[in-house]
Amino acid sequence: MTVETKLPYDQEYISQFSQKHKEPEWMKSLRLQALEKAAALPMPKPDKTNITNWNFSNFKHEAAGEPIQSLEDLPQEIKVFLDLENTEQNLVIQRNHSVAYASLSPKLKEQGVILTDIYTAMAEHGELVQRYYMKDAVGVDENRMTALHAALMNGGVFVYVPKNVTVEEPLQSIFWQEDAEAASFNHVIVVAEANSSLTYVENYISHNQEEEAVANIVTEVIAHDNANVSFGAVDNFAQGTTAYVNRRGVAYRDAVIEWALGQMNDGNTVSENITHLIGDNSVSNAKTVTVGRGKQSQNFTAKIVNHGLQSDGYILQHGVMKDSATSVFNGIGKIEHGASKSNAEQESRVLMLSKDARGDANPILLIDEDDVTAGHAASVGRVDPIQLYYLMSRGISKQEAERLVIHGFLAPVVTQIPIKAVREQLTEVIERKVY
Amino acid sequence: MAGSTLEIKDLHVSIEDQEILKGVNLTIKGGEFHAVMGPNGTGKSTLASAIMGHPKYEITQGSVLLDGEDVLEMEVDERAKAGLFLAMQYPSEISGVTNSDFLRSSINARREEGDEISLMKFIKEMDEAMDYLEMDKNMAQRYLNEGFSGGEKKRNEILQLMMIKPEIAILDEIDSGLDIDALKVVSKGINKLRDENFGCLIITHYQRLLNYITPDKVHVMMQGRVVKSGGPELAQRLEAEGYEWIKEELGIEDETVGQEA
Numbered sequence: 001m002t003v004e005t006k007l008p009y010d011q012e013y014i015s016q017f018s019q020k021h022k023e024p025e026w027m028k029s030l031r032l033q034a035l036e037k038a039a040a041l042p043m044p045k046p047d048k049t050n051i052t053n054w055n056f057s058n059f060k061h062e063a064a065g066e067p068i069q070s071l072e073d074l075p076q077e078i079k080v081f082l083d084l085e086n087t088e089q090n091l092v093i094q095r096n097h098s099v100a101y102a103s104l105s106p107k108l109k110e111q112g113v114i115l116t117d118i119y120t121a122m123a124e125h126g127e128l129v130q131r132y133y134m135k136d137a138v139g140v141d142e143n144r145m146t147a148l149h150a151a152l153m154n155g156g157v158f159v160y161v162p163k164n165v166t167v168e169e170p171l172q173s174i175f176w177q178e179d180a181e182a183a184s185f186n187h188v189i190v191v192a193e194a195n196s197s198l199t200y201v202e203n204y205i206s207h208n209q210e211e212e213a214v215a216n217i218v219t220e221v222i223a224h225d226n227a228n229v230s231f232g233a234v235d236n237f238a239q240g241t242t243a244y245v246n247r248r249g250v251a252y253r254d255a256v257i258e259w260a261l262g263q264m265n266d267g268n269t270v271s272e273n274i275t276h277l278i279g280d281n282s283v284s285n286a287k288t289v290t291v292g293r294g295k296q297s298q299n300f301t302a303k304i305v306n307h308g309l310q311s312d313g314y315i316l317q318h319g320v321m322k323d324s325a326t327s328v329f330n331g332i333g334k335i336e337h338g339a340s341k342s343n344a345e346q347e348s349r350v351l352m353l354s355k356d357a358r359g360d361a362n363p364i365l366l367i368d369e370d371d372v373t374a375g376h377a378a379s380v381g382r383v384d385p386i387q388l389y390y391l392m393s394r395g396i397s398k399q400e401a402e403r404l405v406i407h408g409f410l411a412p413v414v415t416q417i418p419i420k421a422v423r424e425q426l427t428e429v430i431e432r433k434v435y
Numbered sequence: 436m437a438g439s440t441l442e443i444k445d446l447h448v449s450i451e452d453q454e455i456l457k458g459v460n461l462t463i464k465g466g467e468f469h470a471v472m473g474p475n476g477t478g479k480s481t482l483a484s485a486i487m488g489h490p491k492y493e494i495t496q497g498s499v500l501l502d503g504e505d506v507l508e509m510e511v512d513e514r515a516k517a518g519l520f521l522a523m524q525y526p527s528e529i530s531g532v533t534n535s536d537f538l539r540s541s542i543n544a545r546r547e548e549g550d551e552i553s554l555m556k557f558i559k560e561m562d563e564a565m566d567y568l569e570m571d572k573n574m575a576q577r578y579l580n581e582g583f584s585g586g587e588k589k590r591n592e593i594l595q596l597m598m599i600k601p602e603i604a605i606l607d608e609i610d611s612g613l614d615i616d617a618l619k620v621v622s623k624g625i626n627k628l629r630d631e632n633f634g635c636l637i638i639t640h641y642q643r644l645l646n647y648i649t650p651d652k653v654h655v656m657m658q659g660r661v662v663k664s665g666g667p668e669l670a671q672r673l674e675a676e677g678y679e680w681i682k683e684e685l686g687i688e689d690e691t692v693g694q695e696a
Contacts, residue, residue: 396541
């Protein structure tokens with residue numbers, strides 16, 4: 001059986017779409033080539049999850065959103081992600097497919113830091129965007145979803161920190177899918193030049209329950225020599241959205257990429273997070289938390305590939321499954337030939353709260369070099385009755401005891417999320433999903 | 436009224452179909468400190484766990500009453516709210532939950548909604564209790580028992596005991612693995628609670644704990660039963676002469692559970 005991904009979007013539509021957004025010629029031709037390739041490319045094949053009946057074709061490609069004058073005008077559900085006491089916001093709020101709010105501190109602007117929506121970036125920093133857009137991290141022709149993404153990209157953010165610049169304050173994006181049927185073909189690029197450092201956090205939010213929509217998101221993080229990128233995300237698409245999320249990092253010599261991902265979608269989701277440790281001594285820590293509920297089916301891949309000498313990768317995935325939710329957690333550590341003295345570690349833990357929930361942890365180590373260290377730990381289980389007994393023996397109710405144990409189980413990742421407001425919000429999303 | 440009364444009557448307990456307790460009778464009243472002694476493997480810890488409601492133990496016969504209420508019908512948290520406390524031999528480690536959050540939840544669990552302990556009062560009481568037990572203040576913000584040494588876990592159990600202030604406490608080998616200084620500190624904490632409203636059941640197989648906490652009554656367990664009871668002098672005789680004389684007196688060859696006299 002083949003996947004029905006015939007779309008009502010043809011060459012003409014895409015040309016017009018590109019023109020309307022005043023895109024450079026290279027982007028238009030990249031889109032058109034991608035559309036051609038899409039038809040012939042296979043769908044991604046996530047291990048152990050059948051996605052053939054998932055909705056990837058029913059969505060609205062364009063939906064405008066009203067700008068907002070002040071952050072105070074935001075609805076409460078969006079406001080909670082912001083640190084409103086901080087007057088110097090480095091922030092882009094995308095409402096449907098329009099920029100509703102954008103702000104970057106003058107000091108950072110002066111230093112050459114870029115935090116802007118993808119269309120403005122193409123207009124004002126065209127060469128930079130072209131240099132990185134689907135080049136080093138994610139390729140257009142990897143599968144049908146990446147090609148469709150390139151053809152239909154309809155939003156996103158470009159982040160750039162020049163050489164030797166340290167950005168202390170976090171840079172933040174909020175992608176607010178207010179329109180219940182609006183698709184998110186968001187493209188995020190984060191580039192940290194040599195010896196630079198930054199923290200970036202993004203939130204995806206939608207509220208569509210019955211209405212169907214699609215998210216096909218590509219994120220590319222490039223950390224040049226000795227750069228340090230801390231990347232946090234909370235994905236919170238509602239039940240109606242089918243999501244394909246592809247976040248990829250490339251780390252050069254002595255660079256560090258830290259991922260802290262809250263994978264909190266309520267709809268069916270395929271999410272992969274891959275980091276290539278190209279340079280010697282490069283490091284990546286990939287930490288993810290997931291809560292699955294209802295009937296949703298999800299497939300997560302966390303993968304780190306060691307290419308450089310003495311490169312070091314660590315994957316930590318923690319998932320909680322309830323109701324009849326199903327999740328597969330693939331943890332892949334791959335050490336390429338020549339990456340001697342490198343290290344690949346991973347740990348996947350799944351906690352199941354109901355008898356109908358399913359969680360699979362697949363630890364995979366692929367090693368083509370002798371002089372390396374590697375390790376994996378995986379477990380799938382239920383809440384430990386002895387822990388509950390201990391907590392209850394102090395008068396704490398069973399429900400509260402379970403809540404404490406789950407909270408503690410997810411804490412190793414939650415505490416890594418860089419912005420306090422986002423961290424608290426993630427905690428709240430977890431509470432809402434678990435109870 | 437002088438405290439609560441815990442009555443254990445003809446208690447039989449099994450684990451995985453093996454009977455460990457074979458009819459234990461004990462009554463502990465507010466104001467009394469009881470010591471249950473005995474060699475390893477005679478059912479002492481099973482008694483403690485069964486009273487608190489450990490999920491692995493099955494009560495096959497007998498009753499446990501707290502002020503006339505049937506404890507065995509209660510959920511574990513209800514037993515705690517009724518006034519029981521067990522200082523465990525092997526406390527669980529709970530990652531991600533700080534010691535102080537856990538303690539505050541425990542205290543509030545025993546109070547009415549709307550009557551929760553104020554944060555200021557809680558911090559003050561916790562500081563005082565930690566000082567009293569010579570505990571490092573950082574332990575308040577560490578995750579519950581995670582990475583604690585054996586001695587730190589025992590102190591932490593006594594800290595909870597002092598803060599929760601139950602009517603009846605059972606201390607399950609609170610002295611095992613403690614050096615003499617830690618033993619003194621832990622004993623000091625327990626003695627501080629001594630008043631007519633507080634009853635305590637101390638389980639140990641070393642007499643040395645009883646040098647610091649003087650029991651009103653001493654019971655010896657063998658083969659899953661209380662085989663001898665007496666005053667503090669019984670503990671001293673056990674220290675001096677060991678358990679052999681009791682075995683001879685009662686004609687017991689092997690004191691552990693599963694053997695019959």
